[in-house]
Amino acid sequence: MLKLHYAPLTRSVRIRWLLEELELEYELLRSEYNRDGSRGFAQDTPSGQYPYIEDGDVALSESGAIVQYVLERYGNGRLEPPIGSRNRAAYLYWLHFAEGTAANAINTTVWLTVYRDDADRHQEIISAVRDSANTVFGKVETALSLQPYISGNEFTAADIMMGFTLGSAKWLQLLTDAYPKTLEYVDRLFARPALQKSLS
Numbered sequence: 001m002l003k004l005h006y007a008p009l010t011r012s013v014r015i016r017w018l019l020e021e022l023e024l025e026y027e028l029l030r031s032e033y034n035r036d037g038s039r040g041f042a043q044d045t046p047s048g049q050y051p052y053i054e055d056g057d058v059a060l061s062e063s064g065a066i067v068q069y070v071l072e073r074y075g076n077g078r079l080e081p082p083i084g085s086r087n088r089a090a091y092l093y094w095l096h097f098a099e100g101t102a103a104n105a106i107n108t109t110v111w112l113t114v115y116r117d118d119a120d121r122h123q124e125i126i127s128a129v130r131d132s133a134n135t136v137f138g139k140v141e142t143a144l145s146l147q148p149y150i151s152g153n154e155f156t157a158a159d160i161m162m163g164f165t166l167g168s169a170k171w172l173q174l175l176t177d178a179y180p181k182t183l184e185y186v187d188r189l190f191a192r193p194a195l196q197k198s199l200s
């Protein structure tokens with residue numbers, strides 16, 4: 001059975017959410033997040049980070065890679081548009097945009113405001129990060145003005161990747177009511193039973 005190394009409020013929520021949406025059986029190896037921000041890779045998992053999975057002789061980290069692996073192995077076509085279909089490119093874009101681009105602003109904000117207590121000495125960086133986050137939210141708002149989910153009319157794993165990122169942005173008060181469609185989208189995603197279960 002697939003094992004998920006999980007700590008609350010980390011990116012491992014994405015994987016638990018995915019597994020719950022797919023109604024797969026899995027073993028949850030739960031521990032608390034080590035808040036020692038003085039170094040990276042400080043977590044109690046084989047990779048030093050969350051999430052991390054073990055599935056037979058496969059071991060994997062990186063939430064985007066894990067999402068793709070789980071869908072390939074257990075998805076049976078669920079939660080992603082088929083290869084070659086109209087929405088596939090948009091799906092891949094948002095699936096990777098979450099960690100490749102959108103997470104940068106979130107990571108820097110967490111670093112400066114959660115792990116350090118001298119944010120007031122870094123106002124220039126904080127302001128640049130806010131601009132970059134607003135560009136991200138602008139792109140999301142535009143996508144959601146065309147369709148209910150990030151890459152089309154259906155809920156997919158790209159919503160799982162982006163939902164965690166945008167939920168973090170809301171929690172950090174980076175995502176404001178200047179982006180009403182994005183806020184409504186985040187609330188809609190957070191109302192899903194599979195995500196609610198993954199937060200406990």
Ligand SMILES: N[C@@H](CCC(=O)N[C@@H](CS)C(=O)NCC(=O)O)C(=O)O
Pocket residue numbers: 009010011012039040041042043048049050051061062063064099
């Ligand atoms: N891009 C990676 C980021 C992994 C990551 O930074 N995980 C955080 C938790 S959300 C972590 O474990 N950080 C602790 C550390 O590096 O010590 C992913 O999407 O999995």
